[in-house]
Amino acid sequence: MLENLAHILAKAQAHVDAGKGDAQALLASRLIAGMYSLAKRVQIACDKVRNVVARLAGLEVPYYEDHEQSLAELQERIARSIEFFRSMPAERGNGTEDAEIALPVTGGEVRYRGLQLLFGHSLPSVYSHSMTACNLLRQNGVVIGKRDFFGNP
Numbered sequence: 453m454l455e456n457l458a459h460i461l462a463k464a465q466a467h468v469d470a471g472k473g474d475a476q477a478l479l480a481s482r483l484i485a486g487m488y489s490l491a492k493r494v495q496i497a498c499d500k501v502r503n504v505v506a507r508l509a510g511l512e513v514p515y516y517e518d519h520e521q522s523l524a525e526l527q528e529r530i531a532r533s534i535e536f537f538r539s540m541p542a543e544r545g546n547g548t549e550d551a552e553i554a555l556p557v558t559g560g561e562v563r564y565r566g567l568q569l570l571f572g573h574s575l576p577s578v579y580s581h582s583m584t585a586c587n588l589l590r591q592n593g594v595v596i597g598k599r600d601f602f603g604n605p
Contacts, residue, residue: 454501454537456603457494457582458530460589460596465523467594475523481588488581490588492518494526497581498533504574505537507553508566509544 468475479491488496495518506513514536520526548566555562555569564573586601 453578453582454498454530454534456601457497457585458527458534459603460586460594460600461494461523461527461530463596463600464589464594465527467589468523473593478589478592478594479521479523479526481592483584483588483591488584490585491520491526493581493585493588495520495529497578497585498529500574500577500581501533502536503555504570505540505545507555507569508548508551509540510548511544 464473464478465475467473468478479489481490482488495516498516502516503513516529516532520529545566551566553564553566553569555564555573583601586596589596
């Protein structure tokens with residue numbers, strides 16, 4: 453999904469480079485007031501991937517500052533997150549299906565079992581933020597569609 457998100461952001465950059473839009477306006481775009489911006493959605497999608505991989509592997513979650521101010525910087529964040537994902541040996545997650553994992557949330561923590569964290573929290577969150585990023589770009593004139601979102605599995 454992060455690779456597809458990188459592809460979508462590349463199309464957004466081409467849109468900007470062709471003089472059809474403003475990068476800062478794209479990064480700040482929201483569906484409605486009070487919702488996260490495009491930039492924040494990309495950051496969160498990356499964070500969720502790193503978070504679930506690290507937690508299932510029993511490792512410290514790599515922290516990235518939310519300082520990206522351009523499409524290129526968001527691409528770098530995506531690339532670093534993909535690199536972390538790919539660096540994790542699959543066997544590190546073996547046997548974690550029922551492991552209890554605590555996630556810090558405002559005012560406390562939420563506890564999940566491994567599979568519940570992956571399929572009930574993390575993957576839906578990555579898809580939700582990625583789809584909303586796609587919709588924000590479409591709303592702002594970037595020519596992307598379903599194939600761009602789904603990629604070529």
